[in-house]
Amino acid sequence: MTDYRPVPEDKFSFGLWTVGWRGVNTFGDAVRPPLDGAEAVRRLADLGAYGITFHDDDLIPPGSDAAARAAVLKRFRAALDETGLVVPMVTTNLFTHPVFRDGGFTSNSRDVRRYALRKVLRNIELAVEMGARTFVCWGGQDGAETEAGKDDRAALDRLREAFDLLCAHVRDRGYDLRFAIEPKPNEPRGDVLLPTVGHALAFISELEHPEMVGVNPEVGHEQMAGLNFAHGVAQALWHGKLFHIDLNGQRGVKYDQDLRFGAGDVKEAFFLVDLLESAGYEGPRHFDFKPPRTEDMAGVWESAAGCMRNYLVLREKAAAFRADPEVAAALEAARVGELARPTLDPGETTADLLAEELDLAAVAERGYAFERLDQLAVDHLLGVR
Amino acid sequence: MTDYRPVPEDKFSFGLWTVGWRGVNTFGDAVRPPLDGAEAVRRLADLGAYGITFHDDDLIPPGSDAAARAAVLKRFRAALDETGLVVPMVTTNLFTHPVFRDGGFTSNSRDVRRYALRKVLRNIELAVEMGARTFVCWGGQDGAETEAGKDDRAALDRLREAFDLLCAHVRDRGYDLRFAIEPKPNEPRGDVLLPTVGHALAFISELEHPEMVGVNPEVGHEQMAGLNFAHGVAQALWHGKLFHIDLNGQRGVKYDQDLRFGAGDVKEAFFLVDLLESAGYEGPRHFDFKPPRTEDMAGVWESAAGCMRNYLVLREKAAAFRADPEVAAALEAARVGELARPTLDPGETTADLLAEELDLAAVAERGYAFERLDQLAVDHLLGVR
């Protein structure tokens, strides 16, 4: 048993807006003081993180003049240099300001769409300046409460226009930057455009430069739709599109909880870590959570530390699970590996297939021994093997 | 006000398994007698339907020998000829038999996968013989209760292998047949592969012949994930992939209810019909519902008639909604049409965009008047305009 202390090589990153969340929601006022960006850098570095990410407005208060902006950036950069923390990803806030009440890239208002693009274009400069290689786009206000109010096909046209423009811009500038779309089914809008990982992956396939755009799945966002997160991430990996990931916790189909990683569906978290590690995902393990309003700043840092600790614990367990000879035997009994073998042999034809018969009665009795396999996973998860 | 009597030109079709459902579920035995296929054809024709669809095993009892099979088909064909009903779609049962307990195309058992392909290949012949142009594939048992038991990426490989093989086969034979994948999030498996319209659309983009494969969205299946059905269908249309559609009713996130069309979320049904009609969808309006177990056969036919009646009623209302000058004014006020205008003018560059400023304070006050618009939709829905 290790002490599960994170180190930069673990690639843990945090949104500045996570530890900096002040607790405002529909039913409650702020419960915590503002958190300075440079202070966040230092605290996260102390905890063992390797990266910090931000929305433009998290770091630079909206309305700052050039001097104020420069001062903020200087302080932030100094903290990065001092701690060695990196900025692997940057994102843009296209939701908080009232102008975005009907969305950003797909607002019915053309002037707002233009402003949204402009805000992203400007923020790309900052992202590049900060050394970010991934640019996340979450269009949480791009949706509708009434179907009558949004022409979805036009919205998808505008979204494609936006990404085609941004990709062209990045290519023109020669920047080494990829985009990652973050899906969400609802909240704050009644229904959000590109509600799941699947919808986002499908959308990407229609772009001019699909190779520049991937997804940034978030644990809770898929679980809000009752979807299995590990399965969704597996499909994203299959498409070669897992460009970034948002780790947090959610307890079922309800409002967006943004609990710390490991605090929601812990079994799903185990299988997720197992997947990320075994698939060789090399990007940041990015935490996008909200320390509950019940916490003061000490609780915020406990919560942040817990995210990383839980990942490390689960990573160790997943490795032990995969190394366990009884698990190997159970996987064999469950025929898991057999699925990797093509259904037809090389050269086989449908005629060959049609010439064959299956002994239905015999195969009907075949069990798959998944319960044994799942219990071994639970045993590893609970640490009783 | 018309009497809403369906005619074949309305393109209403029904699965044989819908009116023929006997009511067996996890908690209850059969409540209704078997329904003969030819009888179903006659009753549906009497009600005004234009088509009937089936799984192989619905029509031809599994285990039938060649003579029995021929007799069934002869009777069925005679009923079709007599009534003029067509068979626009055929599908294959890859779920009821115990051999499919871990799925069909993605069963961990290779011999089962081969059998599933064989069953589909044979059924394609019947589909073509019947004149079907669409072949629906629902892989409801292709999923998992434990993530450990299913290698998702291998499953997607096998699924791609299956569709590539089937498409090649259909091309080789020169058949005029397209495939439509039906997504579902869960039930009967804990989590099902390709859980939503989005996931299926993304998958299709990776096929050798993506143009031959589309989706068959089902109202209840998307709503079981809390997703907005009209938005999902709109995205399918945007991708040019709405090859077929399953209409029914569902009341929220719960087990698969398969209520008659119009009996679930009636407002969503209104917007769906509005979308299908305004988008010029020309395929069948296919009902995939299950008359509740409380009904006897008289109730079954009431339920089937209700599906069609509700579609016709909603079609009339949607047309009236679109023709209403106050609605036109409300759409204008809500800037709905403005979304169809590209965000950039032809020839505009990002430099042009960056040179512009938005009056944030002024635009922050802009309202979108969606409540007015939605209330007009409700008024039309309720028939009070």
Next chain:
Amino acid sequence: MTDYRPVPEDKFSFGLWTVGWRGVNTFGDAVRPPLDGAEAVRRLADLGAYGITFHDDDLIPPGSDAAARAAVLKRFRAALDETGLVVPMVTTNLFTHPVFRDGGFTSNSRDVRRYALRKVLRNIELAVEMGARTFVCWGGQDGAETEAGKDDRAALDRLREAFDLLCAHVRDRGYDLRFAIEPKPNEPRGDVLLPTVGHALAFISELEHPEMVGVNPEVGHEQMAGLNFAHGVAQALWHGKLFHIDLNGQRGVKYDQDLRFGAGDVKEAFFLVDLLESAGYEGPRHFDFKPPRTEDMAGVWESAAGCMRNYLVLREKAAAFRADPEVAAALEAARVGELARPTLDPGETTADLLAEELDLAAVAERGYAFERLDQLAVDHLLGVR
């Protein structure tokens, strides 16, 4: 067809916090200006409402001194007198201020619990002064994100202590005031105490003065748990506990949407109105909704007007449904009235019952014709009968 203009006799009331909601939520800043209480009174009166309700802090800005408080109340009272609007219900804000981050009556902090009680006691004086007869208690922050942090049984003890104290206080003062508990399953807390109408009804049965406490069910709150609102209200009526009701709209299991009444599940709204009207509910029809953030103030008033209009439309439809002879026949065919007849005749014993036999085979074939009945309801809802 009437013009559905509300009049005070319809007993429509609105929370000041509804039309006054400025649009702040987790992801967005305020989009609308503050709304003055007296202005709200006048606008609601113009629209045909009969009542207005408020949380203490909605009306009187927290921190107001006695003079400021008096001035606000004077203006508000003048508006009431001028318009004839009444204040049938008052409630207390025990959630917005950071001190309530772990709840009010059941905060782990005893000093907060005492403050919460004090805040309610003071507000009771205002309620009585305003002529309110119902005092609603919503304990939305009384819950937990981690089970470890809340001793539920102690929480229920404290909640009982609170209500016993408040009831005793009201009795001591001789006030004509009843309490109504508003349940909610989650949000803003991960899980909320007394999550449904059922849990609240059960709790009430343990009080010293259960006759003084009832429930205030809210459409969306029950639907957030996937529960049927009409069924829940029916049970509250059965217990004699429907003291008040919050009408709004919700589209399924997700975050608390607070849509205008009729804009969510419209079929459920129809059956709810049918129930309230046929059961002779005489309390206010109180709208607790949030005009979407997309709306400006004009949209807010459209939304408020829509709530009332939809109730009136549905009330008319429900009456027509009940008066329709075909519906009467369908109810008879569905044996709905038969359920009102006791299962045993007066004087019958279990011995009599045991002496009887049922013809299982015959009764197994009996259908209940609910599809016919439901289709008649849909026809009335859609206005096509």
Next chain:
Amino acid sequence: MTDYRPVPEDKFSFGLWTVGWRGVNTFGDAVRPPLDGAEAVRRLADLGAYGITFHDDDLIPPGSDAAARAAVLKRFRAALDETGLVVPMVTTNLFTHPVFRDGGFTSNSRDVRRYALRKVLRNIELAVEMGARTFVCWGGQDGAETEAGKDDRAALDRLREAFDLLCAHVRDRGYDLRFAIEPKPNEPRGDVLLPTVGHALAFISELEHPEMVGVNPEVGHEQMAGLNFAHGVAQALWHGKLFHIDLNGQRGVKYDQDLRFGAGDVKEAFFLVDLLESAGYEGPRHFDFKPPRTEDMAGVWESAAGCMRNYLVLREKAAAFRADPEVAAALEAARVGELARPTLDPGETTADLLAEELDLAAVAERGYAFERLDQLAVDHLLGVR
């Protein structure tokens, strides 16, 4: 670390219908052979269980004559005697047969209601004969798909009539038997009467002999409504009504999964076991699960063994959690114990309360340190402390 071998003192019981489930559901045929009751007794005894329970029809095939019935019971009794297994609970099947398609105690058909009562009365004799002390009633077909088809208040009247009759009967006979109502929100009916633990508890308070009736909460049934199971059980305990419990697993708001205990939300399972053990619940730990259709009979017994193993593992962890000094300190820091202290001191009055002031600014800063506490729980759950 023990080997977690169950012994009868652990009080683990299983429904005969659980290990005996053959796998029939809406989408699939039987996958497993019938299981003889006596064989089930022996296998469960071998695994370390202490009890077995059954529906009348599980044990005695419907339609058996007296001789066949006697033979079955003799074999079953012999197995019980041989193994020492007991029958702590019996229940009645009021759902499988088509006559129950509209429910049992609340069917619209009076003759069906009478038959349902008769079936229960007869089964009570068997229950008493078997030594059962608890009689569970699950009315899963007592519900509706259309609100028009069910008069809820009449249904509750009939349900009360049924329980009052049954209680009177049991009292007349002098049997030592209590009833436990099992709530469920939906499935197989669209909405079920008494959908949650709360609704059932409220209903019980209206009975003639409420002391004879409690609840039998089932993990998955509450979680199907998105409710927190531990909180629901805590409220049942608070009312003194936890007469029995059904343990299984569910992964969120979807169809009724009936997974093995520990295979669903494992964190919730931990807090549930912690609650049952710390509250001194002395009844059976009853597993009501369905081994997935993927399993053959070997998998069924693995699944059954897993239920008990997971309970024992979690019991050990919960004890360690409660004994951990750091947990004690964290509970103190989170003020959990403070909630057990009455909010008013003995003799204090509302006047005393009103004379006090709270330093709002100071208390607003107070954090509750729940994240620290929850992380300690996760650490114990994962076995890393």
